[in-house]
Amino acid sequence: MQTETPIRRETESTPWSAMVCVILAGIVAALHVGKAPIALAQMQGEFGRSLASLSWVMSVFPLVGVIGGIASGALVQRGGDRRMLGLGLCTLAAASTAGALSHGYAWLIATRVIEGLGFVIVVVAAPALLHRLTPPRRHALVFGFWSVFMASGMALSMLLGPSLGGWRRLWLLDAALAVLMALLLVTIPASPRQQRSVSTHELLQGIGATLRARRPLILALAFGMYALQFFAVLSFLPVFLMQRMGMDQRTAGTLSAAVVAANILGNVAAGALLAHGMRPARLMMLTSLATGACGVALFLPATPPTLAVLLGFAFSAAGGLLPPTLLACAPQAVPQPALTPLSLGLVMQGNYLGQVLGPLVVGAVVGAAGWAAAAIPVALAAACGVALGLRFGYSPRRRDHA
Numbered sequence: 001m002q003t004e005t006p007i008r009r010e011t012e013s014t015p016w017s018a019m020v021c022v023i024l025a026g027i028v029a030a031l032h033v034g035k036a037p038i039a040l041a042q043m044q045g046e047f048g049r050s051l052a053s054l055s056w057v058m059s060v061f062p063l064v065g066v067i068g069g070i071a072s073g074a075l076v077q078r079g080g081d082r083r084m085l086g087l088g089l090c091t092l093a094a095a096s097t098a099g100a101l102s103h104g105y106a107w108l109i110a111t112r113v114i115e116g117l118g119f120v121i122v123v124v125a126a127p128a129l130l131h132r133l134t135p136p137r138r139h140a141l142v143f144g145f146w147s148v149f150m151a152s153g154m155a156l157s158m159l160l161g162p163s164l165g166g167w168r169r170l171w172l173l174d175a176a177l178a179v180l181m182a183l184l185l186v187t188i189p190a191s192p193r194q195q196r197s198v199s200t201h202e203l204l205q206g207i208g209a210t211l212r213a214r215r216p217l218i219l220a221l222a223f224g225m226y227a228l229q230f231f232a233v234l235s236f237l238p239v240f241l242m243q244r245m246g247m248d249q250r251t252a253g254t255l256s257a258a259v260v261a262a263n264i265l266g267n268v269a270a271g272a273l274l275a276h277g278m279r280p281a282r283l284m285m286l287t288s289l290a291t292g293a294c295g296v297a298l299f300l301p302a303t304p305p306t307l308a309v310l311l312g313f314a315f316s317a318a319g320g321l322l323p324p325t326l327l328a329c330a331p332q333a334v335p336q337p338a339l340t341p342l343s344l345g346l347v348m349q350g351n352y353l354g355q356v357l358g359p360l361v362v363g364a365v366v367g368a369a370g371w372a373a374a375a376i377p378v379a380l381a382a383a384c385g386v387a388l389g390l391r392f393g394y395s396p397r398r399r400d401h402a
Contacts, residue, residue, distance in 0.1 A: 030153020073345020144271020266320020
C-alpha cells in the first residue's frame with residue numbers, strides 16, 4: 001500500500017524549528033479544549049442554561065474522539081500528515097469563529113462538534129508528522145515534549161480567558177491562532193507524494209492489519225485506563241477538596257490547576273527515561289502502580305488534607321509518564337510505517353474512551369457510596385494498566401526497531 005503518510009523520514013536534516021512548530025500547533029489546538037471550562041459561567045448567564053446542560057460544551061470533544069479516532073487516522077493515511085494537520089487547524093478556526101458568532105445554544109453545540117472533529121485530526125496528524133520528521137534516536141525525547149501540549153494549551157486558555165472581556169473574544173483569538181499555525185506549516189517538509197490514490201478497500205485492509213497487530217490495541221486500552229484514572233481524579237478534585245477537605249472555591253481551584261500542571265513534569269521525564277533505555281512495558285507497569293497507589297490513598301477517609309494534596313501532585317506527575325510512552329510506541333507497534341496514523345488514531349481513541357468513562361463511573365460511585373468508594377474504579381483501572389503493560393512486554397514486536 002503506497003500512501004503519502006510517513007514512509008521516509010527527514011532525519012538529521014530536519015530543523016528543530018519544524019518540530020517546535022508542530023508542538024505549538026498541538027498547543028493551539030488544546031486552547032480550544034481549555035476555553036470551554038473558563039467560559040461556562042458567562043455562557044450560563046447568556047444562554048440561561050444550567051451547568052449540567054452547558055457541560056456538553058466540554059463533553060462533545062471526547063465523544064467525538066471516541067467515534068472518530070481511528071477514522072482520523074484513516075484520513076491522515078490517505079491525505080498526508082502535514083496536509084491533514086493544516087486541515088484540522090483550519091477546521092478548528094472556522095468552527096471557533098462560527099461559535100463566536102452564534103446566538104443559540106444548539107448552534108454553539110454544533111460548532112463544538114465540528115471543533116472536536118478538527119481537534120481529533122490535529123492530535124493524530126501531529127504525532128504522525130513528528131514521527132516522520134524525527135530521527136529514531138530522538139523519538140522518545142520529542143514525544144515527551146509533544147505530550148505537554150494538552151496541559152499547556154488548557155492552562156493558557158484559562159489564563160487568557162478572563163482578561164479578554166468575554167468568551168466570544170476568546171473564541172475568535174483561538175481561531176486566529178489556529179489560522180496562523182496553519183500558515184506556518186508551509187515551512188515544514190511535505191510527506192512523499194503518493195503514486196496512486198488509496199482506495200476504501202485498502203484503508204479497511206490497513207485498519208484490519210492495525211487491529212491484528214494487537215500491540216496498538218494494547219496501547220489503546222492502556223491509554224484508556226490511564227485517562228479513566230486521570231479524569232476520574234482530576235475532574236472531581238476541586239469538589240473533593242471543598243467537600244472533604246473544607247477548602248474554599250478559590251483555594252481548591254488554584255490547587256487543582258497546579259496539580260494538573262504537575263502532569264507536564266511526567267511528560268518531560270518520560271522522554272528522558274525512554275531515551276536512556278527504560279523499557280516502555282516496565283514504565284507502563286510502574287506508572288500504573290504509582291497512579292493506582294496515589295489515587296486510592298487520596299480518597300481514603302483517613303488521609304489528612306495536606307497528604308491528600310501531595311498525593312494529588314504525585315498522581316498527576318506520575319501519570320504524565322504514560323502518554324509520551326504510549327505515543328512513542330504506537331508508530332512501531334504496526335508492521336508497516338504507512339500504518340502509523342491508524343495506530344496513533346486507535347491509541348487516541350482509547351484515550352477518549354477513558355475520558356468519557358472516568359467521570360461517569362466515578363460520579364456514579366461517589367453518588368451511591370461516598371468519596372471513599374472512588375478508590376475502587378481507580379484501583380481497578382490501575383490493575384488493568386499493570387496487566388496491559390505486562391502483556392505489551394510479552395507481545396511479539398511487529399517491526400525490528402519496536
